[in-house]
Amino acid sequence: MTFKHTGWRTAAVLAVILTFMLTAACSSSSPPEPSFAPQPTEAPEEGQTITLITPPDAKNVDNESAPKYQIQTRLTDFRLLSESAGLAWGVTKNELRMYMTRDNGSTWSNISPSTNVQFLSNPVYGQDIFFTDPNNGWIIRSASGQTETVVLRTTDGGLQWKISSFPDSNTVTSIFFNNTQYGWLMTTWDANATKSSKALYATADGGATWNMVMQNEQYNPSLPNNTIPMAGVTTGMIFRDNLRGFVTLQTGALPKIYMTQDGGATWAQGQDFLVNPQLSTCDKVITGEPQFFANGSTSGWMPVGCQKEKTGSIEYNGYFTANGGMNWKFAVFNFREQTGINRHLAPDFLNSTTGWTLSGDLLYKTVNGGTTWSALPASSVLQSKLLEYPEIVKLQFISGDVGWLLIQKEENRRSILLQTTNGGVSWRVL
Numbered sequence: 001m002t003f004k005h006t007g008w009r010t011a012a013v014l015a016v017i018l019t020f021m022l023t024a025a026c027s028s029s030s031p032p033e034p035s036f037a038p039q040p041t042e043a044p045e046e047g048q049t050i051t052l053i054t055p056p057d058a059k060n061v062d063n064e065s066a067p068k069y070q071i072q073t074r075l076t077d078f079r080l081l082s083e084s085a086g087l088a089w090g091v092t093k094n095e096l097r098m099y100m101t102r103d104n105g106s107t108w109s110n111i112s113p114s115t116n117v118q119f120l121s122n123p124v125y126g127q128d129i130f131f132t133d134p135n136n137g138w139i140i141r142s143a144s145g146q147t148e149t150v151v152l153r154t155t156d157g158g159l160q161w162k163i164s165s166f167p168d169s170n171t172v173t174s175i176f177f178n179n180t181q182y183g184w185l186m187t188t189w190d191a192n193a194t195k196s197s198k199a200l201y202a203t204a205d206g207g208a209t210w211n212m213v214m215q216n217e218q219y220n221p222s223l224p225n226n227t228i229p230m231a232g233v234t235t236g237m238i239f240r241d242n243l244r245g246f247v248t249l250q251t252g253a254l255p256k257i258y259m260t261q262d263g264g265a266t267w268a269q270g271q272d273f274l275v276n277p278q279l280s281t282c283d284k285v286i287t288g289e290p291q292f293f294a295n296g297s298t299s300g301w302m303p304v305g306c307q308k309e310k311t312g313s314i315e316y317n318g319y320f321t322a323n324g325g326m327n328w329k330f331a332v333f334n335f336r337e338q339t340g341i342n343r344h345l346a347p348d349f350l351n352s353t354t355g356w357t358l359s360g361d362l363l364y365k366t367v368n369g370g371t372t373w374s375a376l377p378a379s380s381v382l383q384s385k386l387l388e389y390p391e392i393v394k395l396q397f398i399s400g401d402v403g404w405l406l407i408q409k410e411e412n413r414r415s416i417l418l419q420t421t422n423g424g425v426s427w428r429v430l
Contacts, residue, residue, distance in 0.1 A: 168212075184200060228267050379424075416429060
């Protein structure tokens with residue numbers, strides 16, 4: 001009995017093993033799972049190779065032994081702060097990546113704020129970023145979703161960033177600091193192409209706290225209207241000192257300028273730019289940001305572009321002031337109309353006489369306020385790089401010798417920064 005029972009159990013076990021083996025054999029002979037080709041990924045944002053140092057080592061760095069670092073971000077803007085110091089930045093994976101050089105681009109420091117502060121768009125100088133000098137700077141991270149608008153500020157060249165909240169969740173359109181303590185922020189809402197509600201905030205403690213000094217939605221028709229009007233989109237803001245400032249507006253086809261002499265509390269319309277007959281045939285007149293040539297200077301200028309819809313061209317001229325912006329004199333730039341992808345690039349002026357502009361792959365210079373322009377000798381580096389990166393993002397000269405040029409190829413998410421130290425005659429990659 002016992003023997004028979006054991007044999008039956010053994011036979012059952014053998015049957016299970018045989019079934020398993022047959023199943024495995026069938027499985028191994030079945031066709032493999034189909035493999036799918038890898039899906040294409042977004043092209044990485046690429047930058048240039050720089051010599052990266054940590055800020056404490058900046059004074060004692062050996063350029064030859066310092067590590068070379070490939071910036072894994074596409075630079076989208078820059079600002080020269082002196083002949084030797086400048087900033088460049090871009091946003092990758094919602095992180096602002098900012099770099100500073102204090103030695104003409106030989107070495108760079110990573111002065112990026114904390115990655116916990118996320119950015120959904122690329123900050124623009126004069127709109128989201130402002131520096132008065134290499135040590136003192138501010139970055140605005142605008143509100144989005146559940147995140148509020150915050151102001152980041154540094155007094156040590158980006159070694160540390162302090163953060164403060166801002167009492168407005170609307171879009172920030174302009175930022176300007178007259179010195180390390182006094183600054184202004186403009187916000188807008190309910191905006192379209194020709195109008196927007198506007199509010200102006202001021203700080204007297206370096207950006208730690210902000211107070212509203214003007215807003216234009218509480219207009220009382222029985223009282224004089226002394227605010228910046230709703231009609232018009234802000235294109236620039238600048239203050240000469242703690243009291244006197246200017247804001248330019250684009251109102252459809254027409255530009256306007258408003259002035260304040262009490263720190264931004266009240267505003268009055270300035271000179272009517274369109275009385276000039278040279279602008280009467282333009283389909284649209286574009287004004288750039290007003291700028292003064294030096295701190296405390298009464299001389300300044302702003303570009304003005306005449307856009308023609310039929311040809312898609314823009315011809316730039318300028319308005320210059322010699323009395324602190326009370327009056328602006330129209331200057332005809334005897335330069336050809338610009339077409340193509342770089343037609344929006346305005347000339348860059350160092351003072352009331354000296355300026356530069358790019359046309360094609362040649363740089364032109366004026367020394368008489370735009371009356372005549374001379375082509376500088378062709379730079380092989382500039383010409384070759386413009387073939388790779390044909391879109392001009394920005395041109396800025398900080399002196400008669402030193403200038404930077406940012407160029408890009410948007411479709412490949414690539415950019416490169418160039419520098420000249422001889423007034424634009426020759427260029428090198430920073």
